[in-house]
Amino acid sequence: MxxxxxxxxxxxxxxxxxxxxxxxxxxxxxxxxxxxxxxxxxxxxxxxxFANIDRLLHSGFGAYLAHSALMTAVLTAGQLLFTTFAAYAFARLRFRGREVLFWLYVATMMVPSAVTMIPLFLIMRQLQLVNTWWGLLLPYLFGTPYGIFLMRQFFRGLPAGLEDAARIDGAGPLTILFRILLPLSRPAMGTLAIITVISSWNNFMWPLIITSGDETKVVTVGIAGFKGAIGVDPNLMMAGGLVALLPMVVIFIAFQRYIVRSVVLTGLK
Incomplete structure (x- = not known):
């Protein structure tokens, strides 16, 4: 006791x-x-x-929320689509140098994001994508090493006999992926979607560097902008934090079961 x-x-x-x-x-x-x-x-x-929240919404903060929602939706869809294709190739397709290429790609997770931030910005500047939606989305749109590693390990854990039976029936790689593997991979895809939504919504450093105008400013950069040269408006900043926090709270309440399952899944091989 x-x-x-x-x-x-x-x-x-x-x-x-x-x-x-x-x-x-x-x-x-x-x-x-x-x-x-x-x-x-x-x-x-x-x-x-509630005067602070009213003052916040009349300051253009609603547009920042819309930008963050759009960025999160596009990145989540891109992550699920391209990560699934890459993970399936690394897990099931056989080609020369597959393992070497995969582990070299996964090894990039050991490189801190701050190290690649400046080279990435220079690339976007050369492509004239600074302060554009393409510059904001491209670095994270086509998958991440962690997402590909997660989906690849999940695909490798599925029975190979399912694919063999499908091939005997004449199914091709895309048919096997979309009609057999993906329906069985909902837990892993839910995990990846939750991780992507949270990381995209809270992303601050890259949007701060690549964007400068209100037409592409997201909610995290908008909250940081309340710290001016004269001082900080704590009431307005905390009101922005509260409004930005509410979508994450709603997502947690609505998908609490899947979030707990994602914690369990990410702890497995």
Missing amino acids: IKRIALYLALVVGALVSVFPYLLVVLTALKTQRQLSSTRPWVPGLPPT
Whole structure:
């Protein structure tokens, strides 16, 4: 009983530590400037105000949300499509240098993204794609090493006899992929989709570097823009954080079962 009580106390403390930053975001977003300076950060302002959110939405922040949603949708669709093709080739098709090419590609995961950021920007500048949607999307549209590795390992775990039976019936590679392997790969594809949505929505560094105009600015860059030369508007910044956080909370509530399954799946070979 003592061990169980200690365990639950530790879990409660861990939950409070995890939730506390989000609680501060909500409390700060619903305070006025006067309440913010006269109350402690963890004390709610009474009465709460939605003036910060109203001021935020009238500042053009809604367009940034739309841009982030569009970027996330396009990148998720591209990741699922091109990653699936590449993973199927590495897992099932036989060609010279397959293993060497695959492990060289996976080895790029060990290279920090900050190392490739400047060369990638120079490439986009030479292609005249700076501050364009193509420049924003291309580096992540055609798959990532992690996504290809995840799908490839899942494909390799499926029974090869299914494909052999399909080939006997006259099915080609694309028929086998779309009608046999993909229906069995929904857990892995759900995992990849969830990871891509979260990483795309929260992506900050690359959109900050490649975009400069309001027509391509995403929500993370828009929130950072509330820090001006004079100072920081904490109420407006936290209101932006709250609005940007809500879609992720909705996704977590709606797909909680799949998120838990993705955690289990990513821990397997």
